[in-house]
Amino acid sequence: MPSSATLAEQGLKALSSQNYSQAIDLYTQALQQTPESPDYYIKRSTAYQRSSDYASALRDAEIAVVLGYKRGKRELISSAQLRRGTSLFMEKRYGDAAFCIAEAEKKAAGEKEKNLIGIWKNKIEIQLAKLDHDDPTREVTVSEVPDSEVPIPEERKEPVPTIRPGDGGATGVTVQPPPAPGVSTPAGRIRHEWYQTASQVVLTIFVKGVPRDKVAVQINNESVSVSFPLATGSEWTFDVSPLFDKIDPVASSFSVLSTKIEIKLAKTNQNRKWGGLEAPEQAPVPEAGERPTALAGKPMETLPVYPTSSKRGPKDWDKVAKALTTRPTEERKAKGAVSDKEEEGPAGVEYDSDYEGGDPVNHFFKKLYKDADEDTRRAMMKSYVESNGTALSTNWQEVGKAKVETSPPGSVLSRTLRTEC
Structure with a gap:
């Protein structure tokens, strides 16, 4: 031929x-x-x-x-x-x-x-x-991909010899019983593919000879599950949960054909393109008052980001404040800068404890900063830096909303806040 x-x-x-x-x-x-x-x-x-x-x-x-x-x-x-x-x-x-x-x-x-x-x-x-x-x-009654099965021609089979009555049992002739109905595809060769249209996702499992009454297909809003028995007596299962997006189980359907199982999942969000069959892993949502944690070995930003007009992006005012007002103990001791009238703060950080002459207004500001809470410190440092040293505020609720503009010179707040650094 x-x-x-x-x-x-x-x-x-x-x-x-x-x-x-x-x-x-x-x-x-x-x-x-x-x-x-x-x-x-x-x-x-x-x-x-x-x-x-x-x-x-x-x-x-x-x-x-x-x-x-x-x-x-x-x-x-x-x-x-x-x-x-x-x-x-x-x-x-x-x-x-x-x-x-x-x-x-x-x-x-x-x-x-x-x-x-x-x-x-x-x-x-x-x-x-x-x-x-x-x-x-x-009216438009068709879909982008029609529900059509590709006909596969049946393989030619050799005739099975039979024993006629009266033959007395012919020697050398073996009568082969017809194969039992069931899955003919080995478990290791069962595969699946999927594609999508604007309205549905079509999942195809390529397997031959699955008895229709033995297939279990469960379609839920966010998952799909398929199972059927193999010729070996074990069960083959396929589960996807959760799916990339929600589906409509009522509008979804499946069909068991001679060479495959085809499942049509109706999209709830029409025209949304799926990036995969299964939903991607998502970061856990932190509870109220809880800071985010790292996911899959990738560190996440755990410090607050505050409004700024800087071209280099948001500033971490906690870090700025710490850099300008603290110094490791060992470094100061090496320079002989630690006096009897200085005390160590938490974790080896030192602050001036007493005023020893100099500008009393400057000492007031330093003392105010030392005894302030974290929000007050952030407010003071942000207002001071963004106003170019012409403004100093302790109200973080006000300062944290926008950039602090430069104030007219001559006011008490225009004094420079001198800190050891």
Whole structure:
């Protein structure tokens, strides 16, 4: 028997010479050898359409669309959707035809195909303009990917020898009982794929011979679960929880076919693109008053960020305050700066405890800062730095909202707050 490529080549010649019945026969033979060729289905659909068998043309076009999406090739999807749209047009389903032509236009690449799509688009628009607004032929009843099963030809089986009554038990002949129904795909070769449209996510589990009454499929708002028994007696399970986004279990469905299990999950949020089948891991939400923690080894910012007009981004005023007003004990001791009248604060940090001459206003500010709480310190440092030393505030509720502007010179607050650093 000739190869599928040879048969397809002969089929194309028959199609070009308008011998449509021969083209259909040749492409049918080619599909027996290569049952998942979208191009063969597209060509046979063309032959069916030109021979006025529109139902068969539509069936082949829809199978071609499914195979095109399975391969993920834009040109095949576009050609299949175009053929699907023209077949629907011939059946006077103008709304459906317009939908499929629009899908073909999205994936069109070649100039020739774009021109052909434009011609059919105009034809459909002319027909739609003639119809009333409530005409049923205007309705769109199809989806981007049709619910069509790709037919797989049955493998040729050798006849099973039988023992006739009266043979007395023929020697050398073994009668093989028919195989028990069940999963024929090994567990290690069961695989799954998924794709999405604007309205649904289609999950396909490729496995042969699953008994329909033995499959358990559970579809919930945020999860999907599939299980069925294997020929070995164990159970194969597939669970996704939580899904990337919520789904509508009522509008979702599944079907058990001879070569696969297909599950259609209706999106709750239409037109939202899923980044994966399963939801990504999210950081835990901290409780009230609790600071964020690190996730998966990646440190998170745990200190508050306050308003600023700095071009370098937000400032951490706690850090600024600590840098300007504290110094490690060992460093000061090395310089001989620690006196008997100085005391150590928490964690080896020192503050001047008593005023020993100098500017009394400056000492007042230093004493105020030393005895203040954290909010007051942040307010003092933020107002002092942002006002260029012309303002000093202890009200963090006011200072923390916006930048502190420079105050007119001459006021008491324009004095420089001198701290050891």
